[in-house]
Amino acid sequence: MELELAVLDWIQSHLRCGFLDGLMAFASGLSNHGEVWILLAAGLLLLRRQRKHGLSTAFALTLDLIACNILLKPLIGRIRPFAFRPDLLLLVSPPEDASFPSGHTAAAFAAVFALKTSGSPLWRPALALALVTAFSRLYLYVHWPTDILGGVLLGLAVGWAGARLAEALLRKTVKT
Numbered sequence: 365m366e367l368e369l370a371v372l373d374w375i376q377s378h379l380r381c382g383f384l385d386g387l388m389a390f391a392s393g394l395s396n397h398g399e400v401w402i403l404l405a406a407g408l409l410l411l412r413r414q415r416k417h418g419l420s421t422a423f424a425l426t427l428d429l430i431a432c433n434i435l436l437k438p439l440i441g442r443i444r445p446f447a448f449r450p451d452l453l454l455l456v457s458p459p460e461d462a463s464f465p466s467g468h469t470a471a472a473f474a475a476v477f478a479l480k481t482s483g484s485p486l487w488r489p490a491l492a493l494a495l496v497t498a499f500s501r502l503y504l505y506v507h508w509p510t511d512i513l514g515g516v517l518l519g520l521a522v523g524w525a526g527a528r529l530a531e532a533l534l535r536k537t538v539k540t
Contacts, residue, residue, distance in 0.1 A: 368508045372445055375503055376452070388500040389455045395468045395497050401425055401475040404490070416534060417484040424478035424519075424526025425471060432470045432518055437462040446505045456504055466507045469498040469515025470522070477523025482530065494519075 394400040405425060408418025442464040446454055461467075472494035479487035498515065501507040507515075 365508075368510060369445065369448065371509050372502060372505055376505065379503065384503065385455050388503040391493075391496045392456060392468060392500040392504055392506075394493070395472060398425060398429075398467075398471040400493070401471050404475060404486075408484075408486075414484070416530060417479055417482045417486065419530040419533070420478040420482035420484075420523075420527040421475050422526070423529045424474040424523045427522035427526055427529075428467075428470050428474040428519065431522060432465055432467050432515075433461070436465055436514075436518070437467070440464045442508070442511070444506055445508055449505065452505055454505065456506065459506055463507055464511045465514030465518050466498065466501050466511040467515070468501055469494070469507070469512050470518040472497045473516050473519025474523040474526065475519075477520050478526045478530075479523075481524050481527035 401421065402425060405418050405421035408414040408421060411418070441462045444459065444463040446452055446458060472490075476487050476490045476494045479490055498512050501512060502509060
């Protein structure tokens with residue numbers, strides 16, 4: 365925990381500035397409830413040629429919701445880092461759920477890996493936003509570095525699984 369606090373404190377001491385304060389709060393806010401990723405999945409589902417990617421992303425996000433928010437966060441119950449630094453000015457409303465894994469990061473990487481696994485070229489811009497989102501959670505002092513790593517790994521697993529589920533469903537639908 366001390367090493368993780370040192371990383372977070374280094375970010376606060378060396379990178380924090382007015383421009384990044386606004387950018388990081390905005391980037392984090394895009395994914396407060398997975399909005400940007402849900403909108404991406406919905407948009408892809410509406411486009412006939414992109415439905416496979418939309419379905420993959422929707423399945424991945426659903427699996428992420430179950431694994432991250434319903435199972436892991438309550439089970440692990442990790443306290444957030446800002447609880448150890450009450451003097452720190454938070455730039456966002458303090459989250460009330462547990463810290464591990466990072467839900468923002470897990471949802472973002474679930475979408476990235478679902479898009480990549482399903483063959484969509486949109487995985488590259490999604491990855492850029494996912495990386496900014498993950499870093500924003502450290503910058504904003506609401507997640508530990510290992511929460512971010514856990515979110516990436518969870519996102520990888522559910523993104524891959526979501527794409528495989530979509531592929532199986534579409535194969536089954538074509539056969540019938």
